[in-house]
Amino acid sequence: MAMDPEMEVDSPEPRGTKRLAEDAEVHAEVPQRPKRIKALDPDVVNKIAAGEIIVAPMHALKELIENAVDAGSTSIEILVKDGGLKLLQITDNGHGIDRDDLPILCERFTTSKLKQFEDLSSIGTYGFRGEALASISHIAHLTVTTKTAGSSCAWRAQYSGGNLVAPKPGQSAAPKATAGRGGTQITVEDLFYNVPTRRRAFRSASEEYAKILDVVGRYSVHCSGVAFSCRKHGDSGVSVSTPAAANTIERIRQIHGSAVANELVEFKVEDDKLGFRSSGLVTNANYHVKRTAVLLFINHRSVESTAIKRAVEQTYSSFLPKGGHPFVYIDLEIEPQRVDVNVHPTKREVNFLNEDEIIESICNEIRSKLAQVDSSRTFLTQTLLPGVTTIEPLNRDNDTNNSNGNTIPKTPSTSKKPYENNLVRTDSKVRKITSMLSPAISGDPSTSTPTNQRPSTLTPPTIADPGLHYETTTREPLRVALTSIKNLRASVRNNMHNTLTETIASHTYVGLIDERRRIAAIQSGVKLYLIDYGMFCTEFFYQIGLTDFGNFGTIKLSPAPKIIDLLRIAAETERDAHAHQSQSQSQSQTQTTITETENEATEIFTTAPSTVHQTLLSRREMLSEYFSLEISPDGTLLSIPLLLKGYLPCLAKLPRFLLRLGPYVDWTSEEDCFRTFLRELAAFYTPEQLPTPASESAVDGTGESGTAGPSESQTQTQNEEEEFITQRRAQIARMLEHVVFPALRGRLVATTRLLRGVVEVADLKGLYRVFERC
Structure with missing residues (x-):
């Protein structure tokens, strides 16, 4: 029986093999038909989409934390096993999910945040596209237990491939009533179980757990009024714990240590014309590490920005020693219509208007704060000539007593005494070579104003x-x-x-x-x-x-x-x-080419x-x-x-x-x-x-000689x-x-x-x- 040409299937070829020249000549003799374009299976489409949004366990946790904060939670508990690949559970006390919404909870693009495309220009919440839970359900076993304030009991539902599934064969897939407290608990098990290549790419569970702690730490610092806790499965103690009543500095102390929290400087800047306001905490010149730590939140969403990081490092280069880097926490709020958050699958990057001007305003404010808060630093100074009196700057009297008679303590020095060939010799009076050559000229035109003022x-x-x-x-x-x-x-x-x-x-x-x-x-x-x-x-x-x-x-x-x-x-x-x-x-006749200047x-x-x-x-x-x-x-x-x-x-x-x-x-x-x-x-x-x-x-001998002396008018002009x-x-x-x-x-x-x-x-x-x- 002859096969219909439309029903023929291309024979599979080995993947990753190179076609030989002889085979190409043979195939060239036989006319080849173009391969037909076919629609991908929906399951493949969903797995591809899930791979773009959920790259690692930390990305799944970030989406779940943002959903919990959007739900009005004041307490978030996180449980992790095997770096999140075996178990990732987050429990919150938010307003929960209505029982009637559970059947479509994990379908793609189901959300309570958007109704039409224009709503994207004024979106002010973390999640809005309805992809997170759908993506997770296609690459893991997902269980949701939720209870609203008006419900008499909690409801549990299990999902796979975006749809409700029965917990055991033969049972109904409908949500089951169960005991539970107010809020939502989402359990993600066996992440990437059906994507073995992605699962094998993770090197160690401890490395993935460290990335999870970084995500939890960022939102713990930023989300004031929300208590966070994170622990490994089987451990009695917690790795991260921040109470709801703690302020931002105390949260930084809990997550990053007292060495950072003791050296923080607060800044605030806003500009109605650029449509932004920003505040944050940055370390002063006493603190520096080998790598810059930037906690950046734009409209309360944790993002990354190479431009902001580079500008901050450039700002600190005048205050820190070579190789030193700061800790920076920046909370940047921009008018929603000026921000496009829908430019990255994981919303890790955003675009906003007037980026250069906003970054420059923030860095100028940080620079001014660092210049003001500079009273606890200790310096090794040396006079250039015997008998020269060193002029101590104002607010640097660390070795004297204050008005109450109490000694002002110094910041303890943790560095060794430097060798003399590494000392930067700077006169305490900042004397320049020009002051030695000619009398100082009165009048200082350096009364410059910041560039963000009116012209x-x-x-x-x-x-x-x-x-x-x-x-x-x-x-x-x-x-x-x-x-x-x-x-x-x-x-x-x-x-x-x-x-x-x-x-x-x-x-x-x-x-x-x-x-x-x-x-x-x-x-x-x-x-x-x-x-x-x-x-x-x-x-x-x-x-x-x-x-x-x-x-x-x-x-x-x-x-x-x-x-x-x-x-x-x-x-x-x-x-x-x-x-x-x-x-x-023409007189010299020595130059034969025409230069660019000519x-x-x-x-x-x-x-x-x-x-x-x-x-x-x-x-x-x-x-x-x-x-x-x-x-x-x-x-x-x-x-x-x-x-x-x-x-x-x-x-x-x-x-x-x-x-x-x-x-x-x-x-x-x-x-x-x-x-x-x-x-x-x-x-x-x-x-x-x-x-x-x-x-x-004349001293150098370059003046002309042997010529008639200049007239009186020429002499006056020369003078x-x-x-x-x-x-x-x-x-x-x-x-x-x-x-x-x-x-x-x-x-x-x-x-x-x-x-x-x-x-x-x-x-x-x-x-x-x-x-x-x-």
């Missing part, structure tokens, strides 16, 4: 004026959710060099070395570095442009110049420079100022909204953006900056436009290279230029020390390209080895 307006003073005058504007902060800006920020984070970022975040500014080559010295740990601050400032101001995009302050120009006049000045200057360079090359100069001086003028006028609304570059309808430049409070860019570079906005900004693509504009803005803000003073040039350069040099030195480098320490994400701008010149340990040989 300021700066009226630039004369170059000799050390003070910068600000006023607060009434402009509301702009919420930026552009995909292009997020992509540019992500690109910076992806190119982050962790070691260099930590070095800059923990550095001490030593002094300015060379203004012409833009070199400064910094100390980090026991090492001394020379860095190209021009390269670092270019990258730093570009990153400020991304983080503060749309919310820059403004520098008002008075009197306001015409843009066309500035463009003509820049074009004329570029033409003169190009002509001078071409004349020099190409740029050629492109700039051939650019028509009128073309750039029209381009800027046509986009003045966008420039004002996003970049605080205000241009009047008649082409007057009213203000330029203020990127860093306390820092004034060289306004002599303004005409060239405006002229480069024509050929070097891609106005056709949004992301490329923002990237190229911010690069040009960063180049404008980067400190300029200052020439060597005439007096130093004015010399005075201007001297004043600008003092201003740059002051801004670098008090504004730029402190900002680099707190905000710079050092990328790999900045490695070319750092040179290590001294290492204390290496110097000790040299002296030991002498």
Whole structure:
């Protein structure tokens, strides 16, 4: 009898075998029919779904704990056997499950939390999709015993594959009446009994039990008013026990020990415009371990966030020794419509709006709290010269008596005395090299405000004026959710060099070395570095442009110049420079190739100022909204953006900056436009290279000789230029020390390209080895 072609079944082939070339040639001669697409068996579908949600016993327990808390429980008891693979039982005293709901309790997507898809935007409970119990019932034997307040008895039901099953063959599968207390008890037995590959993947029961204790510990700390207990089957004692009346610090003490609880600092921060509020407890600088412990709850759901963990570690890098990490508990509440919790099968990760801004606000608050609570630390200090009096900071009188005559106890030191070649030598008065070379300049422009305040307006003073005058504007902060800006920020984070970022975040500014080559010295740990601050400032101001995009302050120009006049000045200057360079090359006849700088100069001086003028006028609304570059309808430049409070860019570079906005900004693509504009803005803000003073040039022998002496007018002009350069040099030195480098320490994400701008010149340990040989 001939078989119907539609009923033919493909012969099974061995799995994991490689088809030989000879077989391929044979099969190529016979035309192959495509394999038919068939629907998977529902049992296979349910097991696949269960494998995505219940990966390990800890995930099953997390779902059950969240259901118990949603049910209004004030007491949760957990019993575990063989790491949860043999038995996982959770008992609560919540409001229970109605007897009529038991038949569909373990069917997929049955829930009391949702009615329509739009409800996801305002969901405020832990479980909402109705998958947890259904998934567990497909890979384990599930028993539910529950009693509501209005029921005269408890009801017990057993499930398998999402359906009610009879406890014994021949009996009814309907729920049975039984004795029981109010609440619900869920018993999960033989987890993964029908998925042997998954079951064999677990290495040890003790390892799985440790993961279960971690989950219980997290919710024990966060769920105030709920008592938790967890124990192994057969043990008389409990592994975790927290009473319902315990506060958060006592819960942390019960779970993580007194070493953590004794060093906790509380913080709170909220922002109605970003729609969030956050509170928590973090350890101070006295406590550090080898691995960061982060307990993060977003809308009371335990989640993980690599971005938050990395930002917290970066915040603590200025307070902890190298290799030290903190303990952090963060409770973050965000408006439900701003959060998408339905992005991960186990809800381990969530997405929310304004992630960068919220993380920055939390880290700023933690940083300020750590800076305030710093009175119990002990330091090993040393004066640099005999007879120098050490100035003790305020609130550091640990060795003196208080007003009541009682001695203030020290925090006991648990570390050994360090070797001298590991000591970080820092003067107690934080004296810099610059204070030894020239008299200190009065006036400190370091009165910076946090970046999350309203933008300021700066009226630039004369170059000799050390003070910068600000006023607060009434402009509301702009919420930026552009995909292009997020992509540019992500690109910076992806190119982050962790070691260099930590070095800059923990550095001490030593002094300015060379203004012409833009070199400064910094100390980090026991090492001394020379860095190209021009390269670092270019990258730093570009990153400020991304983080503060749309919310820059403004520098008002008075009197306001015409843009066309500035463009003509820049074009004329570029033409003169190009002509001078071409004349020099024709005379020397030594250079045969055209450099990249020459190409740029050629492109700039051939650019028509009128073309750039029209381009800027046509986009003045966008420039004002996003970049605080205000241009009047008649082409007057009213203000330029203020990127860093306390820092004034060289306004002599303004005409060239405006002229480069024509050929070097891609106005056709949004992301490329923002990237190229911010690069040009960063180049404008980067400190300029200052020439060597005439007096130093004469000493070095670089001055010209054998020529006629300059006229009186030329001498006066040279003196004015010399005075201007001297004043600008003092201003740059002051801004670098008090504004730029402190900002680099707190905000710079050092990328790999900045490695070319750092040179290590001294290492204390290496110097000790040299002296030991002498």
